[in-house]
Amino acid sequence: MEEQHEEQSVARAVEPVVLTTERLVLRAPQESDVDAVLAACQDAEIQRWTVVPSPYRREDAEYFVRDLAHNGWRTGENRIWCVFERGTGALVGSQGLISCPGRPGAAEVGWWATKEYRGRGYTAEAAAAVARYGLTELGLRRLEWYAYVGNEGSRAVAEKVGFRFEGTLRSFAEQRGRFHDAWVAGLLATDLAD
Template identity: 65%
Template sequence: MSDSILAPAVLETERLLLRAPAPEDVGPIFEICQDPEIQRWTVVPSPYRPEDAEFFVHKLAADGWRTGRYPSWCVFEKATGALVGTQSLADRGPGSAEVGYWAAPAARGRGFTVEALLAVCRWGVAERGLRRIEWTAYVGNEPSRAVARRAGFTMEGTLRSFAPQRGQWRDVWMGSLLATEVPSA
């Protein structure tokens, strides 16, 4: 992935529609990010304010697509139109990117995050030429690790004092999915 203009990609699976965050998503993102588990396990601000959702949609996600370095998607259930999560793919150097995701509390346990994650991984390999997709989560985030494992990621180990969260360096688990391991749709 590189610093080049990237048109936002729309991805579809059997049950989901993934598209770039839009102004109408600010309210639902704000509401969902009130969830204590999202604040506990991600780098979203805590407390999460309306201006944080505005920043995500209008600055972080928009710049991520514009530069090609951080494409992000809102994930919607086709049957209901409900926002069920987000996905992102952060550039980590030539041929490599890191996935990130959260799931709305009401959508957990339904396989949506795995389904969306695999769509993003397939897109990254096909459209961005990725050879390696990385996953990290703060140690203890068992739900995120379960999603990564179900998507086929190989757990590689624990990185000590690796990632910051609200001024504290935390240990993380690391996993990867190689291009040759991404299952077809």
């Protein structure tokens, strides 16, 4: 039983994993990505719908790359990818798979997309790759998606990947000291979209 529990925990340290799709490469953030992450996170929509600091400074991008992502992979608690367009190498977004302490076999997903690359299906393509990795490679039993109520873009991505809407959690999600109502959806291996 202990062995099964260990297999279903996202918090297992591993070397960063590279995921590829038809149009994208997802890899752990590197020092050379700091400028691109800094530029992307200046976008008011990313700041509006995520927990990135606002205003977003260079030291925030450095923390994201050097500490949050690096330590997350080292501990297995936060697996974070920068998402790049295969043809150009341009940063198109970020994806995360974060363990849910106290809930074995569950992890939360999250993403943001750069302003210039929204509306091309890249975020859903990347999110599907992360979902498959979590549910098949890591053997997780459940992925969870949360978004502040009104974030229709993120909800559309979740639905396209196959997440099933489970409700609204009132005064649930904290962002810079303020609580927001949040949508929640779940994804099991049997829900993965084709």
